[in-house]
Amino acid sequence: MTWWKEGIVYQIYPRSFADSTGNGVGDLRGIISKLDYLVELGVDIVWLNPIYQSPNDDNGYDISDYDAIMAEFGTMADFDELLAGLHQRGIRLIMDLVVNHCSDEHPWFVSSRANPTGPYRDYYFWRDGDQDRAPNNWLSVFSGSAWEFDPASRQYYLHLFSKKQPDLNWANPDLRQDIYRMMRRWFDKGVDGFRMDVINMISKHPHLPSVGDEIQLSWGGEYFINGPKLHDYMQEMHREVLQHYDCMTVGECFDVDIEQGKQLVGADRNELQMIFQMEHMALDHGPAGKWDAQATWSRVALKSILKRWIEGLDGIGWNSQFWMNHDQPRAVSRFGNDQSFRIESAQALAAVTLTLPGTPYIYMGEEIGMTNVQYPIEAYRDLEITSWYREQLAQGRDPVQLLTSIHRMGRDNARTPMQWTDGPQAGFTTGMPWLRVNPNFAQINVAAAQAEEQGVWPWYQRLIALRKVRKTLVYGHYESFMDSSEQVFAYRRRDANGDFLVLVNLSDQPADLTLPEPVRRDDWHLVMTNRGPADQPSRPNLAQPSVWLQYLSPWQAVVAERPLGVNNGT
Structure with missing residues (x-):
């Protein structure tokens, strides 16, 4: 487990x-x-x-x-x-x-801002720049420049989010x-x-370069997403911390x-x-x-x-x-x-x-x-x-x-x-x-x-309970059907312990199903469905495999199981 x-x-x-x-x-x-x-x-x-x-x-x-x-x-x-x-x-x-x-009110940043030669200065990205021109043209996630000018030290600090969220320098x-x-x-x-x-x-990126036109603000993700030392840092975190805990x-x-x-x-x-x-x-x-x-x-x-x-x-x-x-x-x-x-x-x-x-x-x-x-x-x-x-x-x-x-x-x-x-x-x-x-x-x-x-x-409660007791829904092989359908999400989860079929209509309209022949056989047992015969009175019983293997009502979800030992090859 x-x-x-x-x-x-x-x-x-x-x-x-x-x-x-x-x-x-x-x-x-x-x-x-x-x-x-x-x-x-x-x-x-x-x-x-x-x-x-x-x-x-x-x-x-x-x-x-x-x-x-x-x-x-x-x-x-x-x-x-x-x-x-x-x-x-x-x-x-x-x-x-x-x-x-972190916050600009964190003691690390307070010290970093107050003492340009102190040990915490390099915990952040401080760079020179004119008061009217930032070190690069990166755009913040929250709009505007990703740099904030600090009048006391006449340098900018980097904040990819709010100016009250200075970025930490993991190179330190x-x-x-x-x-x-x-x-x-x-x-x-x-x-x-x-x-x-x-x-x-x-x-x-160690040089924090601008993107394209240096004047216009631009998204600089290529220089700070999936950066050059990301995997080194993550593996170090694992060695130093994560491997020692469950x-x-x-x-x-x-x-x-x-x-x-x-x-x-x-x-x-x-x-x-x-x-x-x-x-x-x-x-x-x-x-x-x-x-x-x-x-x-x-x-x-x-x-x-x-x-x-x-x-x-x-x-x-x-x-x-x-x-x-x-x-x-x-x-x-x-x-x-x-x-x-x-x-x-x-x-x-x-x-x-x-x-x-x-x-x-x-x-x-x-x-x-x-x-x-x-x-x-x-x-x-x-x-x-x-x-x-x-x-x-x-x-x-x-x-x-x-x-x-x-x-x-x-x-x-x-x-x-x-x-x-x-x-x-x-x-x-x-x-x-x-x-x-x-x-x-x-x-x-x-x-x-x-x-x-x-x-x-109750539907969530039943689905959660089902997943807990039927580990095929956790570990079973995934096989999808009807990948080109703009309505139906259809797939199978199976392993040595079980065989499940999941059919979900993700639309406001009824959906006809075109499943492969071995899947269409009526030897599935209905485990859960959120739509029944009252939803479509003109239709046959929607809880019967002969119906839901061919047709789903709007937003109908079906979870079905095939008994073990049945020849279920596709």
């Missing part, structure tokens, strides 16, 4: 999960109060977004003290109680490791050792692993291809166990990127991306499967239909996540089909949203069009408070929430979802 392969991860954005104090901000004691909820759902790994001390310029991803708990979230005693409560329930905890950058061995010591302290406390934030950005690691990695993925997660590479590859997260992006996202996306492209990663890493490394996280829009609004087929499409997406090869990740609220929001600009709290909106408005863009893009792709879609009940503030807080609750909480909430026998929550 490999626990991080067989486990199901549940991601919690602490600020928005549950507030125990009434101050409108989720906290550790709020999470503690919901531990039995996690047990009931069936998850066995929790990933927490950053809970470290932070001035919160970027909601905790600007860390000022890696060894302290953010006061808004509670105390270290609260954390210890949370960790113990999880472990008592058989749930492991992975933390967010944010070491590409003392910095790396400080990071490794910090990681060991958390492991020794009992945490079970790390999700590593933008980890493939820690190695920069731990789980997953790296957030942008702009990686299969070959780079193999290097990062290859079992013989001693780097990471999994990565979040973001290729399918760009399916709906337009020519200008995420803010130019289109309402439609290609199912064929989706299946092709997932298949390439599954087959590319097969026998080499391990996959991760997810539809969303705290940086992405709500899955049912983006990849499903959050209006006429909200429940069915949320179920269909869940069927894919929980039956594909790789560790499944569920983001809080996904298990009840929470949706995107459409707020006025003043209601948003995300730094990325507000920075981009101001920049685009200054360039003369139509505010209505800008808001449409934000409604579709803004990160605050995922960060609205968890909807527990139909009571005040969705049961999240007794006070005023830090971010508005989605107005649809009266209809979409945990209490209502758990009571719906055919709803989203």
Whole structure:
């Protein structure tokens, strides 16, 4: 048994999960109060977004003290109680490791800024430059230049994200050792692993060159993504820290291809166990990127991306499967239909996540089909949203069009408070929430979802339970069918212990199936389906193999099993 392969991860954005104090901000004691909820759902790994001390310029991803708990979230005693409560329930905890950058209020940076000749100066990227001209033309992720001028030393420092998030210089061995010591302290406390934030950005080109036209701001990813020393640093981290613990690691990695993925997660590479590859997260992006996202996306492209990663890493490394996280829009609004087929499409997406090869990740609220929001600009709290909106408005863009893009792709879609009940503030807080609750909480909430026998929550619960007992859905060989279909995602998982067929209609229209003859035989036993005869009264019983092997209703998902010993060759 490999626990991080067989486990199901549940991601919690602490600020928005549950507030125990009434101050409108989720906290550790709020999470503690919901531990039995996690047990009931069936998850066995929790990933927490950053809970470290932070001035919160970027909601905790600007860390000022890696060894302290953010006061808004509670105390270290609260954390210890949370960790113990999880472990008592058989749930492991992975933390967010944010070491590409820290806060400008971290003591390292305070010292670095104050003393140009001191030992911490080289923990960051300081470069000469005129006050009106930065050292290079790199564009920040959050708009504007990636450099900030420091009048006192008359130098610039690099920040690929906010100016309050200076990049750490991993070329400095003392910095790396400080990071490794910090990681060991958390492991020794009992945490079970790390999700590593933008980890493939820690190695920069040593000369930090400009991109193309040196005057116009440009994305410099070719010089700081998958950099020249990335694998050296990851292997050193493994030698110094990771190999000494029974731990789980997953790296957030942008702009990686299969070959780079193999290097990062290859079992013989001693780097990471999994990565979040973001290729399918760009399916709906337009020519200008995420803010130019289109309402439609290609199912064929989706299946092709997932298949390439599954087959590319097969026998080499391990996959991760997810539809969303705290940086992405709500899955049912983006990849499903959050209006006429909200429940069915949320179920269909869940069927894919929980039956594909790789560790499944569920983001809080996904298990009840929470949706995107459409707020006025003043209601948003995300730094990325507000920075981009101001920049685009200054360039003369139509505010209505800008808001449409934000409604579709803004990160605050995922960060609205968890909807527990139909009571005040969705049961999240007794006070005023830090971010508005989605107005649809009266209809979409945990209490209502758990009571719906055919709803989203019970469907997740049953799928999780199935994956736990049928290890073929973890380790079985993957074989796909109907790859050119713009509606149907069809595949088989099989090994010596089982043979499963998964059929999912990812569209609003009925779909006819064209499966190969050996698969079409009626010796499959239906394990789960989210659509029944009442959904299409003019059709025969949709729960019968003779029907669902030929036809799927809109957003129907089928999980079927063939008895062992049947001649099941294809």
